[in-house]
Amino acid sequence: MQFFITCTPGVESVLKKEIEKIGGTDLVVSDRGILCSGPDNLMAELNVWIRTGNRVYFVLAEKRTRTFDELFEAIGAIDWRKYIPKDAPIIVDAVSVKSDLDSIPAIQKTIKKAIVTKITGDRESILREDDKVTGIHIFALIRENTLLLLLDTSGEPLHKRGYRTEALEAPIKETLAAALVMLSGWRYKEPFLDPFCGSGTIAIEAAMIARNIAPGMARSFAGEYFPWYDSNYFKQAKESAKAKIMTDRKYTITGSDTDPEAVRIARDNAKRAGVSDTVNFSEKDFKEYVSEYISGALVSNPPYGIRLQDYDLDLLYKDISIVFTKNTSLFGGIITSYDFGKYTRANTWKNRKLYNGNELCYFYSKKFQ
Numbered sequence: 001m002q003f004f005i006t007c008t009p010g011v012e013s014v015l016k017k018e019i020e021k022i023g024g025t026d027l028v029v030s031d032r033g034i035l036c037s038g039p040d041n042l043m044a045e046l047n048v049w050i051r052t053g054n055r056v057y058f059v060l061a062e063k064r065t066r067t068f069d070e071l072f073e074a075i076g077a078i079d080w081r082k083y084i085p086k087d088a089p090i091i092v093d094a095v096s097v098k099s100d101l102d103s104i105p106a107i108q109k110t111i112k113k114a115i116v117t118k119i120t121g122d123r124e125s126i127l128r129e130d131d132k133v134t135g136i137h138i139f140a141l142i143r144e145n146t147l148l149l150l151l152d153t154s155g156e157p158l159h160k161r162g163y164r165t166e167a168l169e170a171p172i173k174e175t176l177a178a179a180l181v182m183l184s185g186w187r188y189k190e191p192f193l194d195p196f197c198g199s200g201t202i203a204i205e206a207a208m209i210a211r212n213i214a215p216g217m218a219r220s221f222a223g224e225y226f227p228w229y230d231s232n233y234f235k236q237a238k239e240s241a242k243a244k245i246m247t248d249r250k251y252t253i254t255g256s257d258t259d260p261e262a263v264r265i266a267r268d269n270a271k272r273a274g275v276s277d278t279v280n281f282s283e284k285d286f287k288e289y290v291s292e293y294i295s296g297a298l299v300s301n302p303p304y305g306i307r308l309q310d311y312d313l314d315l316l317y318k319d320i321s322i323v324f325t326k327n328t329s330l331f332g333g334i335i336t337s338y339d340f341g342k343y344t345r346a347n348t349w350k351n352r353k354l355y356n357g358n359e360l361c362y363f364y365s366k367k368f369q
């Protein structure tokens with residue numbers, strides 16, 4: 001089987017490592033995601049274990065497609081009766097990049113028409129637009145005149161782990177938080193700190209990574225309900241994930257924030273994620289760290305003025321740079337759209353372009369020395 005795992009631009013390198021570790025082979029990295037192959041159970045394993053990707057798609061077809069006739073033919077070559085259960089609504093999404101076929105509504109219409117034509121006439125009535133995630137979700141990615149036709153196996157996107165039922169104003173996605181932890185170079189032995197923790201996402205993801213808790217262990221996936229796929233693979237993936245949780249190591253993982261409501265929410269989220277005994281949240285102003293000695297990894301998403309506007313940002317970022325300069329063994333980094341680059345030296349800091357939601361940001365990071 002072949003799969004395509006989508007991700008936010010900038011996290012491909014960590015997603016690639018994850019897929020290889022889970023067992024995917026023949027990886028092809030591109031700007032929208034990573035293609036990989038593997039045995040039948042890989043669909044379940046990828047969904048249950050991937051921390052940094054958005055969705056796992058099953059590859060239905062890959063074909064050079066320049067005209068609507070070619071698109072119609074490529075769609076018609078697929079055995080849709082196998083993939084579309086009776087009465088299942090169909091959602092078709094499409095993206096076209098540097099291709100002759102560039103009208104998204106026309107691409108969507110052609111795909112739907114080709115599916116209807118392929119399956120028996122009376123099925124036409126069941127093919128309708130529907131925003132329910134329980135439907136069959138098809139994604140046509142056309143890049144440089146090559147169609148990658150994909151079937152969503154995740155359902156809800158992978159950042160929905162299930163633990164963050166409460167959040168504050170500007171939470172970072174769980175998938176991006178996990179990517180930052182992985183990019184920071186933290187090796188679980190050193191202390192880990194998020195001093196602007198908000199709803200706790202980064203510290204909770206760090207705790208889940210350290211304890212090897214599979215992010216998809218407690219949720220369901222669209223693929224579990226595919227009539228053509230053995231749902232036991234999902235059961236097995238979740239069962240074996242439980243047995244892989246580390247319980248014997250000790251960690252120092254801390255989150256702090258000035259907002260007491262944030263701290264309460266972070267603690268509740270940690271409880272739901274099963275890591276309340278691994279991560280410690282407290283009320284604290286970042287200013288206090290300026291006069292303390294700290295070491296280990298600092299990974300954070302400080303306020304940066306687009307969504308949160310009530311802070312003296314210049315002072316705050318100056319303090320962040322002081323904390324990193326004073327504590328020479330401190331490593332990790334911050335994700336922000338604020339120009340933190342003016343405080344960093346090119347020989348010790350890296351900056352990586354990332355998107356937090358739709359906002360262009362940079363992850364300014366300093367490696368463990």
Ligand SMILES: C[S@@+](CC[C@H](N)C(=O)[O-])C[C@H]1O[C@@H](n2cnc3c(N)ncnc32)[C@H](O)[C@@H]1O
Binds near residue numbers: 170199257284308
């Ligand atoms: C962008 S949010 C962090 C969101 C978080 N990553 C999450 O997933 O929910 C920034 C956080 O910084 C906190 N904050 C602002 N100024 C602070 C300060 N001086 N010290 C500590 N926390 C502060 C805010 O209360 C807010 O929760």
